[in-house]
Amino acid sequence: MNMMRIHLLAALLSAWATVQAQPSNRAPERPKPDTAAVDDKTIAALPSNLRVTRRTRQLYQSLQALPQQGVLFGHQDDLAYGIGWKYVPGESDVKRVAGDYPAVYGWELGHLETGDPVNIDSVPFDAMRTFVRDGYRRGGVITMSWHLNNPYTGSSSWDTTAAVPHILPGGSKHALYLSWLDRVADFILSLRYKGKAIPVLFRPFHEHTGSWFWWGEKQCTPDEYKALWRLTADYLRLTRKVNNILFVYSTAEFRDEAHYLERYPGDAYVDVLGFDTYMQHTGEAESGEIYRQAIRGRLDMLTAMGARRQKPTCLAETGLEQIPVADWWTGTLWEAVKDFPITYLLLWRNGRPNHYYVPYPGHPSEADFQKFVANDRVFLESDARRANLYRTNGFWGWLFRR
Numbered sequence: 574m575n576m577m578r579i580h581l582l583a584a585l586l587s588a589w590a591t592v593q594a595q596p597s598n599r600a601p602e603r604p605k606p607d608t609a610a611v612d613d614k615t616i617a618a619l620p621s622n623l624r625v626t627r628r629t630r631q632l633y634q635s636l637q638a639l640p641q642q643g644v645l646f647g648h649q650d651d652l653a654y655g656i657g658w659k660y661v662p663g664e665s666d667v668k669r670v671a672g673d674y675p676a677v678y679g680w681e682l683g684h685l686e687t688g689d690p691v692n693i694d695s696v697p698f699d700a701m702r703t704f705v706r707d708g709y710r711r712g713g714v715i716t717m718s719w720h721l722n723n724p725y726t727g728s729s730s731w732d733t734t735a736a737v738p739h740i741l742p743g744g745s746k747h748a749l750y751l752s753w754l755d756r757v758a759d760f761i762l763s764l765r766y767k768g769k770a771i772p773v774l775f776r777p778f779h780e781h782t783g784s785w786f787w788w789g790e791k792q793c794t795p796d797e798y799k800a801l802w803r804l805t806a807d808y809l810r811l812t813r814k815v816n817n818i819l820f821v822y823s824t825a826e827f828r829d830e831a832h833y834l835e836r837y838p839g840d841a842y843v844d845v846l847g848f849d850t851y852m853q854h855t856g857e858a859e860s861g862e863i864y865r866q867a868i869r870g871r872l873d874m875l876t877a878m879g880a881r882r883q884k885p886t887c888l889a890e891t892g893l894e895q896i897p898v899a900d901w902w903t904g905t906l907w908e909a910v911k912d913f914p915i916t917y918l919l920l921w922r923n924g925r926p927n928h929y930y931v932p933y934p935g936h937p938s939e940a941d942f943q944k945f946v947a948n949d950r951v952f953l954e955s956d957a958r959r960a961n962l963y964r965t966n967g968f969w970g971w972l973f974r975r
């Protein structure tokens with residue numbers, strides 16, 4: 574603790590006490606209209622796990638207040654590789670084009686469960702830990718997806734053999750599944766900066782309104798899906814005391830609110846509501862319009878559900894592979910999301926020359942991407958840092974910072 578600051582604080586407190594002792598006829602102060610202060614409603618919206626760490630709770634409150642200012646821009650695997658480079662310290666395709674890192678970093682845990690040192694897309698978990706720390710240290714937000722193997726067959730996430738009943742309590746693969754969760758718990762608990770756990774928005778069992786993963790709509794019943802989610806959350810939070818996670822629930826396409834909520838595990842198990850929707854480019858002018866309409870229709874429903882449940886909302890995964898439309902960022906994506914109070918949107922990974930979702934230098938949509946991120950309401954990492962999402966620069970930060 575900084576002794577000089579403590580003395581200064583003591584002097585200020587005593588001066589303040591003297592002033593307070595005098596009778597005052599001043600009118601009560603009104604709140605400043607231009608602050609995006611956390612209001613009563615926001616304070617009421619607590620995280621689903623009341624034992625989360627202070628920084629995790631602060632992040633959650635910030636995520637709720639944020640849409641009043643802007644939307645965080647995110648990118649999957651941003652720091653690990655891009656088009657034409659791999660594992661170059663400090664590198665990022667978003668930074669190469671926009672001059673700043675994304676505000677949200679998506680990382681993928683697939684294959685952590687099997688004890689592999691590298692993930693499903695060859696990112697070493699040790700390197701991921703460093704990338705997570707780097708992004709967090711600069712003020713960014715971390716989210717994690719998990720394309721875990723099929724625990725019944727040992728094959729991939731895309732092996733749609735029914736597996737959920739086998740891993741629920743009493744099932745033949747229950748113990749195996751808990752051992753997988755142990756590896757996830759160990760990894761997430763190992764994400765620390767200056768001795769404090771780094772908050773993670775964990776997004777398991779995503780796109781479950783589709784049927785391409787073993788936890789999909791045709792692969793298990795709503796009750797089985799809910800039981801799987803609750804088992805996962807209870808084991809991580811209660812048994813393993815992983816208190817630096819918030820849960821993101823993200824479907825694929827959904828018809829209406831009932832469809833969205835059919836497998837919803839409950840407000841006590843979810844913190845952020847989202848969905849994944851990509852644009853399918855057919856080469857026709859209508860494909861942009863189809864995407865905009867789809868996103869807007871779903872965000873309309875999501876906003877209503879979020880408001881009712883006091884949960885922040887997000888566009889958990891989106892993009893147009895290879896971005897063949899030069900003004901896609903301002904003309905399509907921004908048009909689709911601009912009217913909705915989402916906290917973040919995340920573009921998928923720049924995996925290979927025919928599978929990427931943000932531009933690289935020289936890409937036809939580069940100029941439009943720069944225009945898009947220049948919008949005051951689109952937050953990259955330095956905007957996130959200024960928004961001080963973890964509230965680490967507040968009073969206690971000032972007092973204790975060395």
Ligand code: BMA
Pocket residue numbers: 681683693694720921922924
């Ligand atoms: C998919 C693709 C795959 C990848 C998987 C998990 O959408 O990008 O290449 O393995 O996500 O990250």
